[in-house]
Amino acid sequence: MCSPDFFDIEYEINPWMSTDNQVDPKLAKRQWQELYHTYTEKLGWEVDLVTPVKNLPDMVFTANGALVIDGKVALPTFRAPDRQPETGHFKKWFEDNGYKDFLQPKYDFEGEGDALVWNDTVFTGYPWRSDKASENELKAFFGKRVVGLQLTDARFYHLDTALTIVDQETVAIYPPLFTDESRKTLHELVPHVIEASKADAYAYGLNAMSDGNNIVLSDRATGLIAQYKKRGMSVYPVPISEFQKSGGGVKCLTLELRA
Ligand code: ARG
Numbered sequence: 001m002c003s004p005d006f007f008d009i010e011y012e013i014n015p016w017m018s019t020d021n022q023v024d025p026k027l028a029k030r031q032w033q034e035l036y037h038t039y040t041e042k043l044g045w046e047v048d049l050v051t052p053v054k055n056l057p058d059m060v061f062t063a064n065g066a067l068v069i070d071g072k073v074a075l076p077t078f079r080a081p082d083r084q085p086e087t088g089h090f091k092k093w094f095e096d097n098g099y100k101d102f103l104q105p106k107y108d109f110e111g112e113g114d115a116l117v118w119n120d121t122v123f124t125g126y127p128w129r130s131d132k133a134s135e136n137e138l139k140a141f142f143g144k145r146v147v148g149l150q151l152t153d154a155r156f157y158h159l160d161t162a163l164t165i166v167d168q169e170t171v172a173i174y175p176p177l178f179t180d181e182s183r184k185t186l187h188e189l190v191p192h193v194i195e196a197s198k199a200d201a202y203a204y205g206l207n208a209m210s211d212g213n214n215i216v217l218s219d220r221a222t223g224l225i226a227q228y229k230k231r232g233m234s235v236y237p238v239p240i241s242e243f244q245k246s247g248g249g250v251k252c253l254t255l256e257l258r259a
Helices: 025-042 086-096 134-142 180-189 198-202 222-230
Strands: 067-069 072-074 115-118 121-126 145-150 163-167 170-173 192-195 214-218 234-238
Touching: 025 214, 025 234, 067 115, 072 134, 115 163, 121 134, 134 145, 145 180, 163 214, 170 180, 198 222, 214 222, 222 234
Parallel strands: 121 145, 170 192, 214 234
Antiparallel strands: 067 072, 115 121, 163 170
């Protein structure tokens, strides 16, 4: 994770962002701390921190900082020019922490924001912020099956805003956010596909972190919260209003380090 010390809206690179709709820095800090506290204290998850950098307000969204599988690191090749300087800072963190195997994709690829790992498969999202062509680079680098999913709505521009990996047999989606073909692919591959309501999708409830038993998500996604509870999961609702002004939520604020 990355503390929101320099988080604000300095440019507009997705439909949620407006320089006229500024974040409340104190509230953003409180919300971020609540997420950090939920991970570390309530769930006992280990969290490392990358140092925030002035004038890189979106560095707080570490999901875009890489995709890490088996200790191998695919760095982001940001489509958004404003975010391109982040890559070097993320790379430095990985180097300082002993990671050695890097891929710098030739095609646009915005890290875990557009690449969600489900068992031995990586689901990738396009076309808004990552190129479909980056799929082959990821396939060759990680040696995993990579399945591209086409997103339909600019407000849900990263895959992690439209799809949650819930457990080894389950994902959650808001169906209209995918083309018919991509939705069909998901149903063919994944045994259980939970459907979120439009309201929950717009509350960024799909931008969630799950370990299969525990799930952390936006406190306004009341329908999903009820569905997860009914499945017997432990649910941790958190406020994310300030980050949603930038088009981000729980998952965007979190990068998973897989060994
Ligand atoms: N303002 C950021 C951007 O548009 C938000 C990133 C959200 N990250 C994510 N993984 N969906 O790039």
